[in-house]
Amino acid sequence: MNTKQRIFSAIQPSGELHIGNYLGALKNFVELQDKYDCFFFIADYHSISGEYDPQKKKKQIMDLTLNFLAIGLDPEKCTITVQSQVPEHTELTWIFNTITPISELQRMTQFKDKSQDQEKNINMGLFDYPVLQAADILMYKAYGVPVGQDQIQHIELTRKIARFFNNKFGKTFPEPKDIITETPKIMSLIDPTKKMSKSHGPKSYVGINDEPEIIKQKMKKAVTDIGTTGKMTPATENLFLLLKILGKPEHYKEFLVQHKKGIIKYGQLKEALADDIINYFTPFRAKRKELESKPEYVKEVLAIGADHARKIARETMREVKEKIGLVL
Ligand code: ADP
Numbered sequence: 001m002n003t004k005q006r007i008f009s010a011i012q013p014s015g016e017l018h019i020g021n022y023l024g025a026l027k028n029f030v031e032l033q034d035k036y037d038c039f040f041f042i043a044d045y046h047s048i049s050g051e052y053d054p055q056k057k058k059k060q061i062m063d064l065t066l067n068f069l070a071i072g073l074d075p076e077k078c079t080i081t082v083q084s085q086v087p088e089h090t091e092l093t094w095i096f097n098t099i100t101p102i103s104e105l106q107r108m109t110q111f112k113d114k115s116q117d118q119e120k121n122i123n124m125g126l127f128d129y130p131v132l133q134a135a136d137i138l139m140y141k142a143y144g145v146p147v148g149q150d151q152i153q154h155i156e157l158t159r160k161i162a163r164f165f166n167n168k169f170g171k172t173f174p175e176p177k178d179i180i181t182e183t184p185k186i187m188s189l190i191d192p193t194k195k196m197s198k199s200h201g202p203k204s205y206v207g208i209n210d211e212p213e214i215i216k217q218k219m220k221k222a223v224t225d226i227g228t229t230g231k232m233t234p235a236t237e238n239l240f241l242l243l244k245i246l247g248k249p250e251h252y253k254e255f256l257v258q259h260k261k262g263i264i265k266y267g268q269l270k271e272a273l274a275d276d277i278i279n280y281f282t283p284f285r286a287k288r289k290e291l292e293s294k295p296e297y298v299k300e301v302l303a304i305g306a307d308h309a310r311k312i313a314r315e316t317m318r319e320v321k322e323k324i325g326l327v328l
Pocket of ligand 1: 186
């Protein structure tokens with residue numbers, strides 16, 4: 001039996017992964033897998049609460065799995081699978097729905113933001129998204145959830161749902177904590193008041209799978225300030241943060257000194273940063289290409305993950321149904 005504490009997190013298969021996803025979540029997944037019993041899911045049910053093309057969904061799921069494996073998640077160390085392969089998640093969601101006050105969901109900032117992004121499709125799934133997320137996490141009685149800053153409010157709600165359940169039916173779920181990186185919120189390259197996100201268009205982010213030429217073009221268009229001395233603007237702060245984590249240490253030091261002296265040329269900084277990002281993700285791109293030729297292996301990883309996850313999910317559901325009086 002595995003005695004390590006459990007970690008759960010998931011990402012939606014809804015398009016490319018960008019360096020914000022990597023620095024806010026995925027980088028941490030890779031680091032945590034050595035220390036914890038990790039469950040990393042492809043949240044396909046969450047993703048259908050947004051706009052999507054059913055013809056593309058299967059490829060998006062396979063692409064995200066490839067990304068997980070190519071970035072370094074090891075199926076020997078962690079359980080990787082697709083949310084809809086474990087139907088207990090939606091079953092537990094329904095039970096949690098009956099103990100979650102609507103007022104809690106109405107406060108969620110992601111719901112408010114996404115309602116603006118998809119104003120013609122404000123569906124019930126979008127509203128209930130955090131409850132499904134709570135079911136994902138609590139199903140495995142996770143100790144921690146590695147996420148970016150935008151998800152902290154949802155993890156707080158997950159803790160509340162655990163508390164509501166425990167208070168009503170007896171101690172069942174631990175209250176999970178959020179685990180954030182030193183870069184929990186990477187900002188958009190073209191609008192530093194917004195977080196980097198797929199929903200703000202491809203110019204706002206660098207994809208971890210972008211080809212070198214595309215990375216160079218996107219970095220060229222990144223906004224900066226006019227290079228005076230003193231405090232950094234949010235745009236330049238964001239670029240320096242990227243350089244600090246993804247760049248060569250000497251680049252970071254060099255440009256920081258130039259910025260302090262007021263002699264910085266942002267064109268040069270963006271060029272150096274583009275090159276450093278290209279280098280940083282070169283091994284990932286190579287590994288991904290290699291895995292693209294092995295779809296059977298990728299499917300097998302998901303199937304083994306689903307088998308393992310289902311065993312735990314069944315146990316949790318048995319316990320939950322007994323506690324709420326639904327076992328005949
Ligand atoms: P998106 O917001 O691009 O649709 P997801 O909702 O699929 O991305 O997020 C997947 C993970 O990446 C979550 O843990 C989320 O908190 C994290 N994340 C998303 N955007 C950023 C960002 N700009 N900076 C840091 N982390 C982020």
